[in-house]
Amino acid sequence: MRRPTLTAWIGLIIIGAFAFVFVFAPWLAPYGLEATVGVPFADPSAEHPLGLDQNGRDLLSRMLYGAQISIGVSLAAVLLSFSIGIPLGFFAAIRSGWTDVILSRGVDTLMSVPVLISALVVLQALGSSIPVLIVTIAVLDSTRVFRLSRVLAQGINVMEYAEVARLRGEGLGWMIRREILPNVSGPLLAEFGLRFCFSFLFVAGLSYLGLGIQPPFADWGGMVRDNQQGILYGLYTPLWPAGAIALLTIGVNLVVDWLLAGQPNRQANR
Amino acid sequence: MWRLILARLAQGIVTLWLVSVLVFAGTQLLPGDVAASILGQNATPGALEAIRRELGLNEPAIWRYFDWLGGFVQGDLGMSLTNRQPVSELLWPRFGNTMALAAYAAAIGVPLATALGVLTAMLRGSVFDRVSNIGALAMVSLPEYFLGLLLILFFSVKWNLLPSLANVYPGMGFWAWIEATTLPMLVLLLVTAAQIMRMTRTAVLSVMDAPYIETAWLKGLRTGRVVLRHAAPNAVAPVINVVAFNVAYLITGVVLVEVVFNYNGLGRFMVDAVSKRDLPMVQAAAMVFGAVYVLLNMVADIGAIAANPRLRHPRETGA
Numbered sequence: 001m002r003r004p005t006l007t008a009w010i011g012l013i014i015i016g017a018f019a020f021v022f023v024f025a026p027w028l029a030p031y032g033l034e035a036t037v038g039v040p041f042a043d044p045s046a047e048h049p050l051g052l053d054q055n056g057r058d059l060l061s062r063m064l065y066g067a068q069i070s071i072g073v074s075l076a077a078v079l080l081s082f083s084i085g086i087p088l089g090f091f092a093a094i095r096s097g098w099t100d101v102i103l104s105r106g107v108d109t110l111m112s113v114p115v116l117i118s119a120l121v122v123l124q125a126l127g128s129s130i131p132v133l134i135v136t137i138a139v140l141d142s143t144r145v146f147r148l149s150r151v152l153a154q155g156i157n158v159m160e161y162a163e164v165a166r167l168r169g170e171g172l173g174w175m176i177r178r179e180i181l182p183n184v185s186g187p188l189l190a191e192f193g194l195r196f197c198f199s200f201l202f203v204a205g206l207s208y209l210g211l212g213i214q215p216p217f218a219d220w221g222g223m224v225r226d227n228q229q230g231i232l233y234g235l236y237t238p239l240w241p242a243g244a245i246a247l248l249t250i251g252v253n254l255v256v257d258w259l260l261a262g263q264p265n266r267q268a269n270r
Numbered sequence: 271m272w273r274l275i276l277a278r279l280a281q282g283i284v285t286l287w288l289v290s291v292l293v294f295a296g297t298q299l300l301p302g303d304v305a306a307s308i309l310g311q312n313a314t315p316g317a318l319e320a321i322r323r324e325l326g327l328n329e330p331a332i333w334r335y336f337d338w339l340g341g342f343v344q345g346d347l348g349m350s351l352t353n354r355q356p357v358s359e360l361l362w363p364r365f366g367n368t369m370a371l372a373a374y375a376a377a378i379g380v381p382l383a384t385a386l387g388v389l390t391a392m393l394r395g396s397v398f399d400r401v402s403n404i405g406a407l408a409m410v411s412l413p414e415y416f417l418g419l420l421l422i423l424f425f426s427v428k429w430n431l432l433p434s435l436a437n438v439y440p441g442m443g444f445w446a447w448i449e450a451t452t453l454p455m456l457v458l459l460l461v462t463a464a465q466i467m468r469m470t471r472t473a474v475l476s477v478m479d480a481p482y483i484e485t486a487w488l489k490g491l492r493t494g495r496v497v498l499r500h501a502a503p504n505a506v507a508p509v510i511n512v513v514a515f516n517v518a519y520l521i522t523g524v525v526l527v528e529v530v531f532n533y534n535g536l537g538r539f540m541v542d543a544v545s546k547r548d549l550p551m552v553q554a555a556a557m558v559f560g561a562v563y564v565l566l567n568m569v570a571d572i573g574a575i576a577a578n579p580r581l582r583h584p585r586e587t588g589a
Contacts, residue, residue, distance in 0.1 A: 007404070109288045112567075114522040117540075117559045121296040124544045124552040201413055205526055208415050209541050224415055228530075231419050232434060234427045242416035249411035257407065 008258035014251025021067045029061035033218065041230055041237060050240050054227050062218060063241055069219040070245070073134060074199040080138035081195060085145025086188070090176045092146070093153035104150070107143045115140050115202070123211050133212060137199050148191050152184040186259070193256035197249050204245050220245050275572050282568035289560040290342070294335050297553055342557065348550035357554045361539065365558060367438060368528070368535035371451055372520050375458035380513055383463035387470025387509075391478060392497050402467070409464030414523060418457045418530035425453060436531040454531045461523060462516045469516075473508035477501045507578040514570025518563050 004012060021028065030047075031037055035057060042052040050059040092100040110118070122136045156162055162179050170178075206212030207221030220241035227238040329337075341348065347357035390399045409417075426434035436450045477483065478501055486500045525537030532538075536555060543551035 109285075109292065112285045112564060113289055113292060113556075113560045114518070114563050116522040116525060117556050117563075118292070118296065120540055120544045121293060121552060121556050124547055124549065125297050127547075197411070204413060205415075208413075208526065209529055211541065211544055224419070228415075228419070231422050232427060234423065236423075238419055239416070239423070242413060242419060246412045246416050249413075250408055253407055253411050 005258055005261075007254045011251045011254030011258070014247060015255065018067065018071065018248050018251070021064060022071045025064040025068050029064040031058040031061040033057075033062060033065045034216075035061075041227075041233070041235055051235070051237060053223070053237060054230065059223075059227075059237060059240060062223060063220065063244060066218050066220050066223060066241065067244075069213055069217050070200065070204060070221070071248075073130060073213065073219070074137075074196060074203050077134045077137040077141065077199045077203070078192065078196045080134060081142040081199075082145055082188075082192065084138060085142035086149045087176065088142075089146040089149030090153045090180055091172070093150045093157055094172060094175055094180075100150075103146070107146050110140065111143050116205075119202075119206065120211070123206075128206075128211050128214055130213065130217065133203060133206070137202055141195055141199060145191065145195065149184070149188065152187060153180050156180045156183050190256050190259040193252045193259065197252050197256075200252075201245070201249060271575065274575050278568060278571050278575070282564055285564050286561060289564060290339055290557060291335075293553055293556045293560065294338060296556075297549055338553070342554075347554040350551050351548045352546050352551075357550050360551070361536070361554055361558065363440075364534060364536045364539045367533065368521075368524055368537060370447075371436075371454060371528075371533065371535060372458070372517070372524055374448075374451060374455045375462065375520060376517055378455070379459040379463040380466065380517075382459075383466035384470050384509060384513065386463075387467040388474055388497065388502070388505075390467065391471045391474035392493060394475065394478075403471075406464040406468045409460050410468065412461070414457055414461060414526040415530050417460055418454070418527060421453050421456060422530075434531070436528075436533040438534060451533070454527045454533055457527050457530070458520055458523060462520050465519070466512055466516045469512040470505075470509050473512060474501060474505045476508075477505045480504075507574040510573040510577060511570050514566050514573070518566045521559060521562050521566070 036055060037058055038048070038052050038056050040052065040054050040056045042048065042056065044051040048058050048060065050063070053059045053062060088103060092103040118140055119136055123132070126132045126136075156179065157175075162175070165175060165179050203212055204219065204221030204224075207219050208225045210222075210225060213219040213222055223241040224238045224245075227235075227241075230237040231239070338348070345358060347361060349355070350357050350360060353360075386402065390402050393399045422434045425432045432453050433450055434453070436454050438447060438450055442450075474497075478497075483496060483501055486496045491500075522537075524535060525541065527533070528535040528537040529541060536558065540552065540555035540559070543555060
């Protein structure tokens with residue numbers, strides 16, 4: 001792997017800072033999540049560096065707590081989507097034949113509808129809650145992971161060392177864990193970054209629409225929605241959570257760009 | 271070529287049918303009683319039974335599916351549960367609004383972004399290339415509502431140039447419409463143009479690395495001629511795909527933008543329907559979005575077939 005470029009370092013520092021907040025939010029937040037400490041939309045002051053929100057709560061504290069929900073939910077969704085997509089993708093590549101055809105056609109069908117539209121249909125049927133959000137996003141997004149891991153595994157599967165392992169009589173589990181996985185970890189790591197950006201923006205977007213994280217939990221997308229009318233009075237309140245969403249996405253994208261730079265052309269997509 | 275295009279059309283129709291199965295299955299077969307979710311707290315056994323009968327929920331799912339699909343094909347999108355009006359009357363005006371906004375953004379964004387993409391590919395490695403790349407990466411990362419709120423803050427609140435709410439109504443004049451929709455259009459433009467630019471640059475660069483381009487350089491041709499005569503015709507097919515992919519993205523990206531600017535489009539229609547859990551409205555909106563998406567992808571593939579002779583005459587063995 002190449003040494004990180006300047007932009008990659010910036011990305012790594014941003015990710016590190018967000019990871020720190022994600023872990024230590026409850027110790028960092030000066031006020032409680034729901035504590036009303038002043039009048040709505042009060043200006044920033046020494047005690048409240050980002051001012052107060054639409055209900056007079058300390059915005060900085062709410063954003064620190066919100067980091068746990070925003071990042072946690074999308075991280076859980078990506079981890080789940082990788083644990084669905086990778087095994088299925090490898091399985092389809094190794095078995096090939098009918099298994100591959102059936103799995104790939106199924107994935108194509110799921111991908112023929114925009115993710116947002118499928119997600120809205122599911123949320124209409126099940127209502128929105130954190131487990132429903134995580135599972136829905138994970139299943140819909142695992143189609144992308146499936147496609148990538150299938151192509152990667154097909155490439156490895158025809159290598160001599162994979163052939164040798166098959167002739168030794170190794171089983172499916174060995175093939176996946178010992179032959180394929182170690183050789184595709186680079187592209188999969190970059191994909192993990194991209195998928196994280198996607199789910200992160202997606203959860204925030206749904207919350208912004210009022211269909212994502214529901215009270216009593218609060219995430220950044222929801223905070224933008226709640227404070228949106230502040231912008232009409234020239235207040236920056238809704239821009240802080242929106243900016244936090246943007247900053248983390250940029251950070252991850254910068255690192256992904258560096259990870260992908262050493263590999264054959266693959267475009268970033270959302 | 272016509273056989274290929276016909277095959278692609280048939281494939282598109284099969285995909286549309288699969289979309290209808292997915293939408294129906296998604297709304298009907300998932301756990302959760304539709305009747306109970308409509309009535310919420312007011313559910314009495316009698317009311318539940320009445321609603322189930324009205325929606326035909328006691329029929330087998332497969333029968334209900336064909337009934338629904340049959341109505342759909344004939345333009346009957348069902349009745350809204352919340353305000354008791356035919357869905358089609360509510361949906362089509364909103365659909366028109368959304369398409370108008372997307373077309374406005376695409377008409378400006380697509381030529382601009384493809385030109386920028388080709389330009390950055392020609393000037394690979396230059397300061398201009400690097401700056402526009404970082405700019406594009408930032409734009410792709412920014413959520414629509416962040417851009418939207420920034421634009422509102424400056425253009426409407428601070429400088430008072432454009433309205434913060436994209437209020438459109440039937441019979442409004444052309445310039446009034448442009449004034450109302452320019453801010454949402456700008457958000458869509460920034461997000462999609464950045465994406466199209468990045469992908470066009472990649473597509474052109476991969477052509478520029480081909481051996482025949484090297485030959486053209488070695489013949490001593492000028493940059494302009496190499497790019498326009500030798501590289502561009504071969505980059506058209508991938509660029510068409512890039513554009514269609516992003517216009518399809520525009521169709522869903524528009525949902526968030528419509529909510530930011532309170533624009534009366536299909537996106538907000540669907541979001542409202544989901545929050546009210548109005549099943550027929552959600553189904554209809556999902557089908558319309560799905561159909562537009564499938565259609566755009568199909569147009570892209572057919573465009574690529576028409577632009578690329580290699581796709582027009584596939585080898586007999588097939589791919």
